[in-house]
Amino acid sequence: MFKKVLIANRGEIALRVHRACREMGIRTVAVHSTADADAMHVRLADEAICIGPPSATDSYLNIPAIISAAEIAQADAIHPGYGFLSENARFAEIVQEHRITWIGPDPEHIRKMGDKVEAKRTAAALGLPLVPGSDGPINSVEEALEVAEKIGYPVLVKAASGGGGRGMKVIPDAASLPSLVSQAKSEAKAAFGDDTVYIEKYLSEPRHIEFQIFGDGQGGAVHMGERDCSLQRRHQKVLEEAPSPVLSAAERARMGEVVRQAIAKLKYRGAGTIEFLWENGEFFFIEMNTRLQVEHPVSEAITGLDLVREQIRVAAGLPLSVTQDDIHFEGHAIECRINAEDPASFAPSPGRVTDFHQPGGLHVRVDSALYDGYRIPPYYDSLIAKLIVYGANRDECLMRLRRALEEFVIHGPKTTIPLHQALIEDSDFQKGDYSIKWLERWLAAKA
Numbered sequence: 001m002f003k004k005v006l007i008a009n010r011g012e013i014a015l016r017v018h019r020a021c022r023e024m025g026i027r028t029v030a031v032h033s034t035a036d037a038d039a040m041h042v043r044l045a046d047e048a049i050c051i052g053p054p055s056a057t058d059s060y061l062n063i064p065a066i067i068s069a070a071e072i073a074q075a076d077a078i079h080p081g082y083g084f085l086s087e088n089a090r091f092a093e094i095v096q097e098h099r100i101t102w103i104g105p106d107p108e109h110i111r112k113m114g115d116k117v118e119a120k121r122t123a124a125a126l127g128l129p130l131v132p133g134s135d136g137p138i139n140s141v142e143e144a145l146e147v148a149e150k151i152g153y154p155v156l157v158k159a160a161s162g163g164g165g166r167g168m169k170v171i172p173d174a175a176s177l178p179s180l181v182s183q184a185k186s187e188a189k190a191a192f193g194d195d196t197v198y199i200e201k202y203l204s205e206p207r208h209i210e211f212q213i214f215g216d217g218q219g220g221a222v223h224m225g226e227r228d229c230s231l232q233r234r235h236q237k238v239l240e241e242a243p244s245p246v247l248s249a250a251e252r253a254r255m256g257e258v259v260r261q262a263i264a265k266l267k268y269r270g271a272g273t274i275e276f277l278w279e280n281g282e283f284f285f286i287e288m289n290t291r292l293q294v295e296h297p298v299s300e301a302i303t304g305l306d307l308v309r310e311q312i313r314v315a316a317g318l319p320l321s322v323t324q325d326d327i328h329f330e331g332h333a334i335e336c337r338i339n340a341e342d343p344a345s346f347a348p349s350p351g352r353v354t355d356f357h358q359p360g361g362l363h364v365r366v367d368s369a370l371y372d373g374y375r376i377p378p379y380y381d382s383l384i385a386k387l388i389v390y391g392a393n394r395d396e397c398l399m400r401l402r403r404a405l406e407e408f409v410i411h412g413p414k415t416t417i418p419l420h421q422a423l424i425e426d427s428d429f430q431k432g433d434y435s436i437k438w439l440e441r442w443l444a445a446k447a
């Protein structure tokens with residue numbers, strides 16, 4: 001097992017990885033920007049190394065600085081967390097070239113899944129159902145018109161290198177197609193340096209349902225059930241739950257097995273997520289994320305597994321600690337993403353935390369790097385806490401979540417706690433009756 005792991009991240013996920021390491025008897029090295037000198041991950045880690053100025057480009061994305069830190073600290077392995085360099089195949093290769101273990105999948109798999117056109121081809125070859133669409137990139141307006149005609153309007157034009165919900169446009173009809181495709185191409189070029197686009201059927205009211213998977217890199221794989229992440233604003237997840245309120249145990253077992261076999265065939269190593277849109281009982285693959293996700297704790301809550309420990313074990317060459325038969329889904333878990341933002345306008349609200357009290361009690365978990373007096377820097381993502389609540393069933397989970405949100409005190413910056421409090425009182429939400437469009441409609445109605 002590793003003696004020392006460098007955590008190439010910040011915030012709650014850096015703490016999450018630190019905790020798994022300490023439980024496994026592994027020492028940790030935190031890296032940080034000058035703006036994060038007082039951050040919790042720096043305080044808790046066994047060692048800390050400053051890797052640059054506040055801007056992420058110069059610090060958390062600064063590959064030479066991170067590699068130097070790992071060499072100076074003599075770390076055996078690097079855990080990238082999520083975001084930043086976690087899906088950068090070149091970084092994964094550089095880490096390995098320095099004889100440091102990369103706690104993540106094979107760089108080739110990261111590269112393949114990072115290009116969405118390539119990812120869809122791979123998914124199809126592995127037997128996963130796709131959203132109907134172009135068979136690869138779109139090379140001309142004529143080709144786009146032909147594909148759209150075949151699958152039927154509305155269609156969605158998407159950037160092959162897109163991410164974070166950016167680089168997508170809905171095309172309602174043939175007349176608007178030429179200009180929207182060319183706009184999408186120039187926006188993709190500007191945002192991702194790649195103007196490759198492809199076309200998909202635009203599903204009207206789907207749910208976003210994703211499967212957590214794990215591979216040992218040798219053809220062994222398990223699935224850890226699904227998460228429902230349909231509650232989104234601007235394609236960003238706001239609240240996630242496991243299991244999905246709409247999936248039966250039989251459907252979970254059937255689709256889980258399809259996904260498990262695909263991952264086994266790929267000989268994938270480590271944690272990953274296969275994302276689907278789900279409409280009228282059918283699954284459609286949209287993308288695969290080759291990293292730990294923000295919402296992984298809801299899967300941990302219903303399976304009792306520690307996903308970060310599993311990642312570290314597999315990276316160290318140990319087998320998966322469970323077989324599919326060992327994995328049972330029990331109860332219900334919900335995660336609320338709490339952002340330092342105005343709950344109505346979503347304007348960022350960094351600054352000093354003047355009072356902090358986190359909820360506790362049975363089955364209440366808070367993953368956060370906040371503390372009393374902490375100054376939330378304005379340079380990074382606005383996620384400041386994840387509240388994860390478990391219950392024997394969804395009703396019990398909601399009852400406990402209401403109580404936990406009431407107890408949560410974060411004074412100073414504005415937070416999205418009031419948004420979650422209002423959301424869980426909605427009757428559609430309580431029934432689990434929502435699609436990916438639902439939250440934006442609900443927000444618009446409240447405004």
Ligand code: ADP
Pocket residue numbers: 131156162163164165166200201202203204206208232235275277286287436
């Ligand atoms: P990104 O990598 O930018 O997050 P995804 O392909 O994962 O892009 O899609 C993000 C979100 O966009 C999905 O969760 C869903 O809300 C919406 N979306 C993507 N593809 C479609 C589609 N074909 N029809 C309708 N909505 C879609």
